Amino acid sequence: MFEARLVQSAILKKVLDAIKDLLTEATFECSDSGIQVQAMDNAHVSLVSLNLRSDGFDKYRCDRNLSMGMSIATMSKILRCAGTEDTVTLRAWDNPEIIAFIFESPNKEKLAEYEMKLINMDQEHLGIPETNYSCVVKMPSQEFARICRDLSQFGESITFACSKEGIKFTASGDHGTANVKLAQTAEADKEEEAVIVNMQEPVKLTFSCRYLNCFIKASPLCAQVQLSMSSDVPLVCEYKIGEIGHIRYYLAPKIDDDDDN
Amino acid sequence: MFEARLVQSAILKKVLDAIKDLLTEATFECSDSGIQVQAMDNAHVSLVSLNLRSDGFDKYRCDRNLSMGMSIATMSKILRCAGTEDTVTLRAWDNPEIIAFIFESPNKEKLAEYEMKLINMDQEHLGIPETNYSCVVKMPSQEFARICRDLSQFGESITFACSKEGIKFTASGDHGTANVKLAQTAEADKEEEAVIVNMQEPVKLTFSCRYLNCFIKASPLCAQVQLSMSSDVPLVCEYKIGEIGHIRYYLAPKIDDDDDN
């Protein structure tokens, strides 16, 4: 039997919002240590890696390892039916064909149960090599989201240039050029508002707006986003999920033939 | 002469919102006792019955009975022009071709008058037999609206199963099954949040989501909705309209060939 319970169903809602634009289906690997999803987006360009640790749940039981293929759209529909105060429980039997989502209201007077059919999916285990990154930037996730959205208006891709002083984002297109510079925070009143640059050597990488604008859907999960970058290696865009885990997006940089300055 | 005045024009706005998805035109029967509308929806499946008592108006005068055919869309447009604080007066002469809606601002400095042409309509008087219902359920109208919207995502109809313990709503479709149970409230802090089941014998009836989702547009009129059900008889879904009247929706249950458990 598999059973995982979260008092705050809102977290799971936000997780679904963070992946539903990238994935239509995904395999949820459940084991004693928690729940893991690792999948390429529908166009096989970016990679999503979601990790929810068993100890982060209010109740967690997984008698044997399960790989459950789920429709992300249906799961998202179901989670929209949870009240903001509801507790959510995921429940499946061994060799399951169905997973149940159970929502309980705080006063116990409303009990909603949604049963979703599972999908048979091919397994693709992706090894993600550990890397030392040239630059690791932490910044407010809302600020990052704002910059991605703003600059998307001016071009199809955004160049991230990271140096000791801070990080610069540039886009250009038919209407002109846009660039936004964030200085490293001298002294932040609030940790979550800080811009912190951890640099071994400067990097300058260009990424597709289309994918960045999917990643920023995770902003409600965490006040800060962490961007890890090295030349010729995929960007890692990471959001913590409370005390329970994290979601990471991987995106390879674009190769510009004429631009290596 | 016919004249009816309401200090709170917002009530009339909400009434129009509650019927405009179901009716394009309707006959407003005005008499000494008040205003009544009784009409089948455009597809002739459900029945709307609206009652506004003359003593609920701040001023009411109806010298002779009038049957006025009105365009619900135009009336709705006109009412959207009323300010939230405005007083509304409906005025028509005997044998009218026009009805006037007059909005006055609280400081009397703005006076808006909208004249709407009346429509010739066939009269259809529908007798609604008085019935003793097997189950009468009162519940928060927002909760009922939420359940109808949520379950509509999973099927085209919702089964209402009512027993002593409470009421259960079920829908199922390609993606799986959804069901929501509401327990009878043990002790409600606030009357308007209570779920109260008055049961002679249990019922289990299935209704089309499409119509339920029209009925719930009346939710802003009243904190509670009352559902009256008996086997093989139309559901009555009733919302009180302040101290002035009520709106009732009637909808026949679906007949399921293979489902009598």
Added chain:
Amino acid sequence: MFEARLVQSAILKKVLDAIKDLLTEATFECSDSGIQVQAMDNAHVSLVSLNLRSDGFDKYRCDRNLSMGMSIATMSKILRCAGTEDTVTLRAWDNPEIIAFIFESPNKEKLAEYEMKLINMDQEHLGIPETNYSCVVKMPSQEFARICRDLSQFGESITFACSKEGIKFTASGDHGTANVKLAQTAEADKEEEAVIVNMQEPVKLTFSCRYLNCFIKASPLCAQVQLSMSSDVPLVCEYKIGEIGHIRYYLAPKIDDDDDN
């Protein structure tokens, strides 16, 4: 060199919102005295005249007169990228092909620079004769916006009838007739809520809803709008822009063959 700086970038955002439905491109005439735009709308029916005085800017420098053709849509996109607290600076060199918009956050840690290509445009200098108007009405801009929007539902044009008592707006169409009367304010608690009519002789003029509904986009700029009217002369609809200038819309009245009462 041309440089103009506004601590409140929000003002410029609102100015763009006030013209972007009427103009796709416009020439910004910059001189020592300030910035001026004068342009017919795309359909060459109404005229927009925008005036921003140099002394209204927090910093202003214009070494030589410049006529810069700008895409209003692109400028509007750029201004949407400004944070609500940001300072905005416009900067161009002599004989410019580009204008830069520079946004600085209050803490100076975010610096965004958008460079927009200028457009070659034909110059059309329009002389607007000074006129003494028969009626000048001041009223809350929100109220005027509301009336234009409400009455547009009932007809394609609105008749403004101004007398000593106040101003009356009328529209009529297939569904009936709508009219709204505003009385001159006897004693206004707040100046910005007052309706003030300054009348030499009564006027009755009819204007196209389509243009009025563009003009009211300027409402966020100022709590009051001023309407100046004379028979057979264009309406002037004026909004002050803080302490910095104003925007005026000119619109010729419709000629009704059968209506001279």
